[in-house]
Each structure stands twice: as C-alpha cells, then as structure tokens.
Amino acid sequence: MGIRNASLEDIDNIIQLGKSVNEFQVSDEVITFWSKEILTNCIQSKINPILVAEENKQIIGFIIANYNPSFKKATIENIYVNLESRAKGIGKLLLTNLLKELKKLNCEYLCSLTQSDNPKAVEFFLKNDFNKGIDCIWLDKILSDKFKK
Structure with missing residues (x-):
C-alpha cells in the first residue's frame, strides 16, 4: 500500500469512490x-493537493485539500477510505502525507468540516490533533449550473 499524488489518470476512480457514499x-x-x-x-x-492511497494498483482512498496561498490556509475538502480498508491507518497516512505537501506550500x-452525526470522522480528526471548533450550519449559494444536481 502506498500514498502518492493523484494524476489525471486517477480522476475517474476518485469520482467513482466519491460518488459511492453520501x-x-x-x-x-x-x-x-x-x-x-x-x-x-x-x-x-x-x-490544491489530491493524494491517493493505492493497493495492488487500485485506489482505495483519497484526500483532497483546497489551499489559499493568500491566507496560508487549507481546508480538507474530502477524505475517503473504502469500507474494506478502514481502521488500518490509511486515513492517517493520507493526512500525514497531506501535511507534508501543505508545509511545502x-x-x-488547516481545517476540516465534518457532519456532526458522523462520530467516526470527528474522532479521526480529534485523534490526529485537530481541535474541535464551534458547531455550524452549512449555507451555500449556487453561482453556476455546474454545481446543480
């Protein structure tokens, strides 16, 4: 199992995994x-780092961050590890490698948002030295048809 920067050839697999969960x-x-x-x-x-976890030439997880150099701030947009590969340290490896990439930039x-009813995600970030902030309500405005369902 290895962690690497995503390539253009990985995009379809990342999308398939990303759309497989709600x-x-x-x-x-x-x-x-x-x-x-x-x-x-x-x-x-x-x-904007995208890293993938790969095992036997199959992508089993990914992490996507959005970096704003003006603010020197990054947001973890998504982190995902397939169900069969969870609880094996892969999420931590993805996060550790993301931190290395962000330090180079x-x-x-670094911050992340997670649903309050997803205790495993909250626990993951807390175990990895994130601080719990305030509860928020997600508000959005669609400015392009590209974001409409």
Whole structure:
C-alpha cells in the first residue's frame, strides 16, 4: 500500500469512490461530489493537493485539500477510505502525507468540516490533533449550473 499524488489518470476512480457514499452531500440542491473539470484543475494547479492511497494498483482512498496561498490556509475538502480498508491507518497516512505537501506550500493553518452525526470522522480528526471548533450550519449559494444536481 502506498500514498502518492493523484494524476489525471486517477480522476475517474476518485469520482467513482466519491460518488459511492453520501457523506459528501452538503445539501439537496448541490452536486454530491466534484466534477472531472474541477478535479483536473486541482491536479494541474499544483497548490490544491489530491493524494491517493493505492493497493495492488487500485485506489482505495483519497484526500483532497483546497489551499489559499493568500491566507496560508487549507481546508480538507474530502477524505475517503473504502469500507474494506478502514481502521488500518490509511486515513492517517493520507493526512500525514497531506501535511507534508501543505508545509511545502507554506501553509500555516488547516481545517476540516465534518457532519456532526458522523462520530467516526470527528474522532479521526480529534485523534490526529485537530481541535474541535464551534458547531455550524452549512449555507451555500449556487453561482453556476455546474454545481446543480
């Protein structure tokens, strides 16, 4: 099993995995996972890390971050490990490698959002030295048809 930067050839597999769960859904109006165009832009940008966990040439997990160099702040957009591979340290490896990538970009702050009714995700971040912040309500506004369901 290894962790590496995602390539353009990985996008279809990442989308398939991302669409296979409902944890990434933020509202009934918005797409549930990123489009091929958005993931392509992230990979080509070199400042929005996407890492994949691979076993036997199969992608079994990924982590996607959005880095804003002006604020020196990154947000973990998504982290996913397939059900059969969970509780084996793969999420931690993805996060550890993401931190290395973000440090290369001079990132000074990292945050993540998770659903309050997903205790395993909350526990994962707390075990990895994240601090629990305030509870929030997700509010969004669609500015492009690309984000409509």
